[in-house]
Structures are given as C-alpha cells and as structure tokens.
Amino acid sequence: MDTPLLKYIHQCVTLSTADHEGIMEFFQPIQYPKKTILLNEGEICKFEGFVTKGCIKTYFIDQNGFEVILTFATENWWVSDIASFQDQRPSKTCIETIEASELLILTPDSKEALLSKYPDLERMFRLMVQRHLAAYQERLFGNIALTADKRYALFLEKYPDLPQRIPQHLIASYLGISPEFLSRLRKRKSKK
Amino acid sequence: MDTPLLKYIHQCVTLSTADHEGIMEFFQPIQYPKKTILLNEGEICKFEGFVTKGCIKTYFIDQNGFEVILTFATENWWVSDIASFQDQRPSKTCIETIEASELLILTPDSKEALLSKYPDLERMFRLMVQRHLAAYQERLFGNIALTADKRYALFLEKYPDLPQRIPQHLIASYLGISPEFLSRLRKRKSKK
DNA sequence: CGCGGGTTTGATGATGCTCAAGCCCGGTGG
C-alpha cells in the first residue's frame, strides 16, 4: 500500500502484500519535461503508463490543425492509446506532457509478463478500460445534452485543481468551445 | 463459418471448425418485438447480445426527458451496457429495440462458462470493448470538431441503410441535433 | 374517414465562433 500505483491496484483487486515488490518490478519509472510528445498520430503506442506526477493530454488534430483534447491524465490516472498499444498498430491520437511528468511504464512485453505472473491483475486492466469507456460515454452525452457552462461546472467538480495548473485554452479544447468563449463564461460566473 | 456470429468470431480469433458447435451452445437466441425495453436506467444489465436481426438503440435520458442516442446496434453488432454487465451494478443507460430484433444472448454465467472452455475468445471480447472505445472517441471528436452536416455525411457512410429503416428523429438524436434541423440539412443536400 | 406519429416549413432567438485589437505578465537579452 506504499505507492500510489499499489493503492490504485488495491481498489481493483485484493493482493497479498507479499506480491507488492514483485509487481512493481515490471514497471519502469520514467520522467519527461513539459511539452514532450510521447506519441504522434500514426505511430505505434509502445507504453501504458500510470501517472505518478504531472499532467498529460491525449488529443486528435482536426482538419484545421487544431487540437481536440480527449483526456487529461494527472496523478493516479492511466495514459495510453489503448487500441494502438494492445494491437501494436498505428494510433489516431497524440499524447503529450503538459507539465513535467513522471510515469510508471509498461511495454507490451512487460505487461504480458506481469499478467502471466499475476493473472489477477487482468481485472484491473479490464476495469481501467471500462472506466475510460464510461467516461467517453458521459462526455459525449454532456457535449450533446448540456450547455457549455454546465459542462464547465462539471469539469470544475471533476478536476478541481486543473484550472490552477494548466492553460485555459486547453480546458476550452476539452470542453469543445473556443478559448474566447470560455473566458466569457468565467467572467459571467464571477459576476454572480 | 456458417452463422454471422461465427463469422464475426473468426475475424477476431482463429478457431478450429470443430469448436463451432460447442461455442454456439453457450448462446441463447431470443426475439423481441419492436419498442421492447431491454434495459432501463438503474437496472442491472443481465445480457451481452449479438444482433442477428433488427436494430437496437442505447441511450441516456437528459434533464428534459429527451433521449440522447449513444449507439445503434444492427446486424453483427454487440449490444449491452458493458460496465453494468461486467460488474452487475446499476446501469446509466437504457437499451430498447427499434425494429423487431433477434439476439444471441450471453448471461454473466454463460459468458464465464464460455470463456473457461474457450479462453481464446477473451481476445474477441477485448477487441469488442476496444472498438466501442474507439467509436466513442471518434464520435466525441466529431461532435466537437465537425459541423452537423459533416457528421451527417459520415453517418450516411457508416450506416448507409439506417435512414431507410428508422425514424429520422432518432438519427437527429444520434447526431446531437434537433429533428427540425436534420430535416433542413437533408433539404439543403437534395438541392445540390 | 379521422387519428396520430413523423416530417417539413417558417419565424425568431440563443449559443457559441471568428476576427481583430488590447492587455497582462513572465522571461530573455542588451
């Protein structure tokens, strides 16, 4: 229970503490400075990473060259292009650090070795994918059914610390609105 | 290779033909008339279904009581609330037939039995979830980055037969626009 | 024939975008 990753694992599966060390051996810690590109569109994703520090974005590029942010991964989140990683085929998304970040990395090989030694962890990875799926469902729903200021209010609930940490135009991109409009929303809100 | 389901399975994993009969035994065929509710918000999803005939929608209900359609499942698609099914907890989505439909159903028990006899099928279910995930990513992207008529054009490419089969207000809901506006889009398009 | 769900049409208005300009502020080089 000593590291954030083991804490995360414990909320998915129950393991004996004797396994802790063994599990951690499969993960490789890596650090990146900010604005480091970890995956470009068309590349094959070679990692699944658990964020221990920092903030990372995954995004598409639209036809005008603008980012559309799919997810922010901060402490205790997983980051990867799941489909590209699992099947080792070209990705459609990009991944880039926003802040200087630290990850615990699995490669396809180390993940396979980890799972063959600790098959109970299959459950954790299944839950991880399910959570991502549910998150996308809710985001899609929100983008269709809610106005921008309600989406922003929900965002503040879910990520209370992010507005202090990252540029606002990234939040606008996540919410699916222009930076100018987010600025106006914030102004309107502060007047109340 | 004789049934649609086996065809689907074969594009995910390679199996000996000797297994075909054995696999099919775990699936239970069921028929539903149109407008049958298969899952309501808050219920626990008791099935994972492969659609062999008909058309089924999954949706959220927004704060005004309107549907927001998440997916259409037609022939050769899977339909379920994956998170609710896997963890047997209350669902956030609803599932309902649009047309009279036929499914091949797995329950939690029969799925477990199937996988313990044919563990290679794990891969198929993993791919199924991944495809759903990728589909939601692209829908979210489209809803943010594209105008309604481009989304409609993409919809027509992806589901060329659906406009002839189902009411248009359902397509509008899927696209995230009002039925009136979809009508105008179609009019504009026919003038060119 | 009338009923009812679905689609169309029109008028009006809200939401959110674009473009352009100004501002704030931290960093960098002279």
Place this chain on the structure above:
DNA sequence: CCACCGGGCTTGAGCATCATCAAACCCGCG
C-alpha cells in the same frame, strides 16, 4: 535594470450554426 518579446487571456463587434415554438402537412392504419 529595463526594454522588448511572446504567449495567454480578455474584450468587442459581427456572424454562423443550430434550437425552439407553432403550424401545416403527409401518410399509414384502425
């Protein structure tokens, strides 16, 4: 230490997209 630069945020004006409401229409069906 200061001037300058540049990225990000704000503000304003005008505009496109799309929603809402109400009415008419269409058509299959009892």
